[in-house]
Amino acid sequence: MNVRTLCLSILHEGDATGYEIRRLCVDGECSYFIEASFGSIYPALARLESEGLVSSRTEQQDGKPTKKVYSITPAGRDAFVQELSEPLGEETFRSPFLLFARFAHLLPRDLVEARANEFLRERSERNKIVTAAKATSMNACDAWVINYGRAMMGVAEEYLRAHMHELIALARAEPNKDAAE
Amino acid sequence: MNVRTLCLSILHEGDATGYEIRRLCVDGECSYFIEASFGSIYPALARLESEGLVSSRTEQQDGKPTKKVYSITPAGRDAFVQELSEPLGEETFRSPFLLFARFAHLLPRDLVEARANEFLRERSERNKIVTAAKATSMNACDAWVINYGRAMMGVAEEYLRAHMHELIALARAEPNKDAAE
DNA sequence: CCGGCATATATCGATCCGACATACCCGGCC
DNA sequence: GGCCGGGTATGTCGGATCGATATATGCCGG
Numbered sequence A, B: 001m002n003v004r005t006l007c008l009s010i011l012h013e014g015d016a017t018g019y020e021i022r023r024l025c026v027d028g029e030c031s032y033f034i035e036a037s038f039g040s041i042y043p044a045l046a047r048l049e050s051e052g053l054v055s056s057r058t059e060q061q062d063g064k065p066t067k068k069v070y071s072i073t074p075a076g077r078d079a080f081v082q083e084l085s086e087p088l089g090e091e092t093f094r095s096p097f098l099l100f101a102r103f104a105h106l107l108p109r110d111l112v113e114a115r116a117n118e119f120l121r122e123r124s125e126r127n128k129i130v131t132a133a134k135a136t137s138m139n140a141c142d143a144w145v146i147n148y149g150r151a152m153m154g155v156a157e158e159y160l161r162a163h164m165h166e167l168i169a170l171a172r173a174e175p176n177k178d179a180a181e
Numbered sequence C: 001c002c003g004g005c006a007t008a009t010a011t012c013g014a015t016c017c018g019a020c021a022t023a024c025c026c027g028g029c030c
Numbered sequence D: 001g002g003c004c005g006g007g008t009a010t011g012t013c014g015g016a017t018c019g020a021t022a023t024a025t026g027c028c029g030g
Helices: A003-013 A018-027 A038-050 A074-085 A096-102 A109-132 A140-170 B003-013 B018-027 B038-050 B074-085 B096-102 B109-132 B140-170
Strands: A054-059 A067-072 A092-094 B054-061 B064-072 B092-094
Touching (some): A003 A018, A003 A038, A003 A054, A003 A074, A003 B096, A018 A038, A038 A054, A038 A067, A067 A074, A096 B003, A109 A140, A140 B096, B003 B054, B003 B064, B003 B074, B018 B038, B018 B064, B038 B064, B096 B109, B109 B140
16 A cells, blocks of 8 residues: 555545645544655655646645645546555554563663553544544545544553553563663 | 664564564564564664674574574663663554545445455454464563553454444445446 | 475665755744 | 744655565475
């Protein structure tokens, strides 16, 4: 699932700028299973335009920089459906925190506690965004996907809240201040 | 969380070859939150060796190609703990299937049904691996992490099993065979 | 006996991320 | 008034990473 397809999927639902696509990835309701950075979105949009799958127009705004609004073309819609029909890539889930947690016994308790709290807070905030998305003004497929995410991320938060103190208890009791530089 | 750190984390638990590290990422109990390909593991190991954080020895085997077994050095252990103490990266979760599912209404029912079944089967097999991992011969931190994964992936499987028929029902009824080339 | 599969190492092009550069306006603050 | 931080917006660039491929060997089944 490359950034090209991601851009087409968003433009399929309506016009957007590169900046807005990025925001949807970070803050949107689908932020829990989609991701892309500026460094890949802008080149992807430029390439899509050169291939005739999207078109763009510049819009002046006062008080804000000029923006470049992209629209999907009929050829783009076809290419998108075609792409979805091809075999799907693997699901990837990568969690630096879980790698950290596996080695909690090597690390000072203060650090483990701090990281666990950060992690819970971030998870909790993300979940609030997804839970806040109201089912009205959302098609049935979107609702299905959002509920999938809600279910998964909900138990993640619950597990953390219920068991994080166990993890903290497993951490090294003495920070061993001599080792600190 | 780069591949370097991932390699150090595995070598911290015991010696391994590049090939074995890859296998642990794909089939191991932590396969649900860790990933790396040959294309990044081998260069990472070479660089770690040049920096003195790991050492290697070649081992002849009969019936199998010669292998290069890596061990972590004391400097490597220090660097690993140091790396874990630094701020953690963001969690990333990317799911081509969920992107596909958002647009189920555009796609023929047969295809949606086939992909949903594939996805459930893969999820289910992964879960069996993680559930099969016995708590004995596992330290408490590992158990904590495995249980986190079990909880998340468990509900993912349940949700799929319970609701996939709803998604299939949302797909396009007629495959529209004229459109197929 | 030949093709497919598992073991094992390694490279290479394409993709993608993360940090930075640039630019403008707004609001707060000393 | 000046200055800094933050939001909006586009884009580049180096490095990290992926996915496919190359190479080699030996085993097993048809």
